Amino acid sequence: MEGAAVTALLQIATRSAWNRRGTLALVVLSIALATALLLGLERLRSDIRGSFTQSVSGTDLIVGARTGPVQLMLYAVFRVGGATNNISMDSVRAVAAHRAVAWTVPIALGDSHRGHPVLGTTVDYFTHFAYGDRQPLVLAQGRAFAGTLDGLYEAVLGAEVADRLGYRLGQRITLTHGLRAGSGSELAAEHADKPFTVVGVLSRTGTPVDRTVHVSLQAIEAIHLDWAGGAPLPGVSIGAEHARKFSLEPKQVTAALVGLKNRVAVFNVQRFVADYEAEPLLAVLPGVALDELWAAVGLGERALMAMSGLVALVSLASLVAVVLAGLNERRRELAVLRAVGAGPRHVLALLATEGALVTLSGAVMGAAAAAGAVLLAGPWVQQRFGITLQATAPTAQQWALFGAVLLAGMLASLVPGWRAYRLSLADGLTPRT
Amino acid sequence: MIRTYFRLLALLSLVGAAAAQAPAGVPAMKPPLAAPAAAAPAPPGAPRTITWEALVPADWDPFKEFKGIDFQMLDDGDPRANEWLKKMRQAWDNAPVNPELVGQMVRIPGFVVPLEDSKEGLKEFLLVPYFGACIHSPPPPANQIIHVLPKSPVKGVRSMDTVWISGKLTTGKTDTYMGASGYRIEATHVAPYTEAAR
Numbered sequence: 297m298e299g300a301a302v303t304a305l306l307q308i309a310t311r312s313a314w315n316r317r318g319t320l321a322l323v324v325l326s327i328a329l330a331t332a333l334l335l336g337l338e339r340l341r342s343d344i345r346g347s348f349t350q351s352v353s354g355t356d357l358i359v360g361a362r363t364g365p366v367q368l369m370l371y372a373v374f375r376v377g378g379a380t381n382n383i384s385m386d387s388v389r390a391v392a393a394h395r396a397v398a399w400t401v402p403i404a405l406g407d408s409h410r411g412h413p414v415l416g417t418t419v420d421y422f423t424h425f426a427y428g429d430r431q432p433l434v435l436a437q438g439r440a441f442a443g444t445l446d447g448l449y450e451a452v453l454g455a456e457v458a459d460r461l462g463y464r465l466g467q468r469i470t471l472t473h474g475l476r477a478g479s480g481s482e483l484a485a486e487h488a489d490k491p492f493t494v495v496g497v498l499s500r501t502g503t504p505v506d507r508t509v510h511v512s513l514q515a516i517e518a519i520h521l522d523w524a525g526g527a528p529l530p531g532v533s534i535g536a537e538h539a540r541k542f543s544l545e546p547k548q549v550t551a552a553l554v555g556l557k558n559r560v561a562v563f564n565v566q567r568f569v570a571d572y573e574a575e576p577l578l579a580v581l582p583g584v585a586l587d588e589l590w591a592a593v594g595l596g597e598r599a600l601m602a603m604s605g606l607v608a609l610v611s612l613a614s615l616v617a618v619v620l621a622g623l624n625e626r627r628r629e630l631a632v633l634r635a636v637g638a639g640p641r642h643v644l645a646l647l648a649t650e651g652a653l654v655t656l657s658g659a660v661m662g663a664a665a666a667a668g669a670v671l672l673a674g675p676w677v678q679q680r681f682g683i684t685l686q687a688t689a690p691t692a693q694q695w696a697l698f699g700a701v702l703l704a705g706m707l708a709s710l711v712p713g714w715r716a717y718r719l720s721l722a723d724g725l726t727p728r729t
Numbered sequence: 730m731i732r733t734y735f736r737l738l739a740l741l742s743l744v745g746a747a748a749a750q751a752p753a754g755v756p757a758m759k760p761p762l763a764a765p766a767a768a769a770p771a772p773p774g775a776p777r778t779i780t781w782e783a784l785v786p787a788d789w790d791p792f793k794e795f796k797g798i799d800f801q802m803l804d805d806g807d808p809r810a811n812e813w814l815k816k817m818r819q820a821w822d823n824a825p826v827n828p829e830l831v832g833q834m835v836r837i838p839g840f841v842v843p844l845e846d847s848k849e850g851l852k853e854f855l856l857v858p859y860f861g862a863c864i865h866s867p868p869p870p871a872n873q874i875i876h877v878l879p880k881s882p883v884k885g886v887r888s889m890d891t892v893w894i895s896g897k898l899t900t901g902k903t904d905t906y907m908g909a910s911g912y913r914i915e916a917t918h919v920a921p922y923t924e925a926a927r
Contacts (some may be wrong), residue, residue: 349846356844429847559844560855560876560911563868564822583843583854587888 304531305642309649312629322616325609325660327705331662333604335690336669341597345590347683348374351503352582354426356562359383359400359569360551362576366592369585372403372551374504375413379405382548387575391554394568396561399424402549403440404516405470407487412457414471414509416516416549419443422452424555427503438465438496441525443512445540450515452496456506456679467494471509471519485528487519490536502684514544551698554579608701610654612708617650619712623719630716644713651709652702659701663690761783776836776895781858784872784912786827791820791870824870826900826912835914838897839875841886850882856914860893862891876913891922 298648313320352373360368361381370376385402389473392400401424404416415421422440424431441450453463463469469492473485500506518539521662522532534542556562562581569579623630630643667687690698794816803810840860845853856875868874877894886892896916 346848349848353845353847429852430845558911559853560871560874560913561822562844562855563874567868581842581844583846583851584888586846587843590887 305645305649308633309646309653312626312646313650313653319618319622320654321613323611324654324661326614327608327655327658327701328661328665330604330608330611331492331659331698332665332669333607333662334701335663335666335694337600337604338691338694338697339666339670339685341601342693343514343685344683346686347502348586350428351505352426353428353430354424354555355553355582356556356559357554357565357569357579358551358582358585359388359554359577359579362578363667365578365580365585366589368551368578368580369582369589371405373582375405375508379550380549384548384554384575385546385575385707387572388549388552390572390574391552391565391569394565396556396558396565397554399555399556400711401425401553402513402546403551403553404513404546404548405550407473407516407519409457409469409471409509410461412454412507412509414506414511414516416511416513416546418513421510423616425505425553427501427505431501431720433505434499434502435496438494440496441510441512441515443514445514445544447495448512448515448518448540448544449490449492449536450493450511451494452498452510453494454498454506454508455500455588457509458494458497460679463494463497464495467511468492469494469509471511473520473523489533490519490539494611502678507679513546513549516543517544517546580695584663608704611658612701612704615651615654616708616711619647619709620715623647623716627719630719640717643719644710644717647713647716648706648709651712652706655702657707659698659705662701663698761787776834778836779830781837781839781873783830784827784875785870786825786829786872789825791817791824791871796821818867821868821870824872826872830898831900833898833900834896836893837875838891838893841888841890841892843886843888845884851879851886852882852883853878854883854886856892856894871911874912876911877916877919878913879916886919893920893922894918 335581352615358368358372360372361379361383363380367377367380371379382404388400388402391397399420401421403421405413407414407416419442422433422435435452436455438452441447441452451469457463471487471491471492475488492515498505498510518536521539521542522529522534554565556565566579566581569577630646631645633646634640663722671687674687677683677685751757795813837856839856839858841851842855842857843851843853844855845851848855854877856877857869858873859869875894875898877896880896883892894914894916895918896914899913899915900911
């Protein structure tokens with residue numbers, strides 16, 4: 297009996313709603329957009345955090361010129377922003393000589409290849425740098441650059457660079473001075489005289505490594521040999537082969553990644569770096585710097601979430617408004633229902649069901665739209681920002697948000713339901729003029 | 730920074746003169762997160778709640794080498810100051826562990842400094858006795874830092890959050906820079922810090 301009544305009620309609610317599909321479709325759309333916004337934002341938030349957390353592992357300290365911890369971290373690991381200054385190679389050697397330090401990997405940034413950052417480093421980078429859960433870098437094809445004079449102009453590409461530009465082993469590439477290539481040849485400070493050969497391609501990591509072109513520190517020195525004061529020296533040109541005769545020992549680097557023998561010593565080394573007298577230096581613990589970043593970004597995140605929460609509220613308010621406004625047109629419909637024996641409770645249930653159905657379809661559509669947007673925009677976001685958006689099962693937070701939208705929708709539809717409950721039978725049957 | 734050290738030292742020598750039998754150890758490291766000093770005897774098998782002071786061996790005196798030196802006599806820029814400071818730093822970096830506690834199940838509160846973060850949560854962190862330790866001030870002695878390796882990754886814990894950890898207290902590898910003096914806990918349990926927790 298109960299089951300039959302519920303089915304009948306659902307049927308009536310669906311058919312009645314279908315009768316007014318035009319208006320209700322708009323409400324469904326607005327709820328869908330609000331849900332998509334909420335879920336999409338949550339996905340973006342958790343994936344950005346995930347991506348950042350994944351990007352560096354096993355590195356105990358990042359040493360660079362004195363700036364903010366977050367800035368140093370962003371630049372050295374995520375290639376976001378810029379360095380305030382370089383540090384001298386002597387300082388890096390001094391840190392490497394500290395008895396608690398197991399390894400140091402100097403890195404030099406500042407050049408690019410078609411918008412992809414170029415990282416000058418040593419061969420050690422490929423053994424010591426790790427991402428995710430201490431996963432080492434793996435070469436999908438070829439080998440690491442040799443790091444010798446013979447292999448001076450060798451480059452190892454991140455997976456994204458190779459995929460996007462369609463490069464294979466043996467490809468000749470030229471590097472650009474600065475971080476972005478000009479569109480035409482008029483605006484390009486190319487190191488065209490010293491082309492590099494691709495000797496290796498790394499496996500995909502889902503971190504900024506994928507977007508990076510790796511060359512040796514000596515190569516970075518070599519391509520800048522005939523540069524002075526930030527421009528090519530007029531009338532001076534040192535050929536690619538000739539460059540090998542010069543001292544290519546790097547004198548300056550952007551930063552250094554440091555690994556320790558015992559992680560408990562991290563504060564001592566950090567203090568050693570901070571007190572280093574020859575040059576002002578800064579050492580940051582990646583995890584601490586990231587937490588500082590989240591603390592700063594968290595405020596913005598909360599503001600965005602609050603805004604999208606408000607958007608959801610507004611669309612639910614429009615649901616209430618539409619159903620309430622519909623009540624007037626539906627006075628006859630409801631009165632007929634009452635006349636054939638439906639109690640006021642049934643009318644309440646009918647309207648609440650309608651609201652719930654509208655919210656449910658809107659929320660489901662929104663979730664689908666959010667998932668679709670992640671699928672569609674994922675590759676672009678990965679390529680542009682190096683952040684991997686995961687088109688996987690919803691996170692706990694996403695489920696919570698989805699549930700909250702549904703619950704709020706159901707509560708909201710009780711409002712018109714209550715209004716209809718209060719309407720008397722006579723009210724619907726008496727024609728008004 | 731150096732000046733702060735010496736002010737501290739001067740103060741300590743004064744205090745030392747007044748109370749020659751002041752508890753040895755690191756008077757400056759009074760932990761604000763002190764667990765009850767005289768914790769009720771824990772049932773066998775359950776971790777014993779300890780304080781940060783307990784991690785310092787009772788007979789360790791970092792100022793042993795400085796006996797008889799009157800720090801107040803130092804002028805600004807005295808070359809001996811730097812030398813002594815270095816020596817003291819070394820003493821602190823090589824601070825010994827308390828052998829009585831090693832191997833015991835303990836429970837201790839502290840502040841988190843993250844080392845290894847992953848998607849599943851924090852996999853490795855250092856526990857320090859006071860807020861901001863090691864980030865804005867000279868690092869605490871080696872025996873006031875605990876390297877924590879949780880059994881399962883800890884979610885939702887950030888830099889300088891306060892937690893209770895419990896597990897078996899061991900020492901780090903002896904062949905490393907810090908000698909035998911690094912504490913390590915493979916924590917079976919990491920919980921947010923609450924005052925009332927016992």
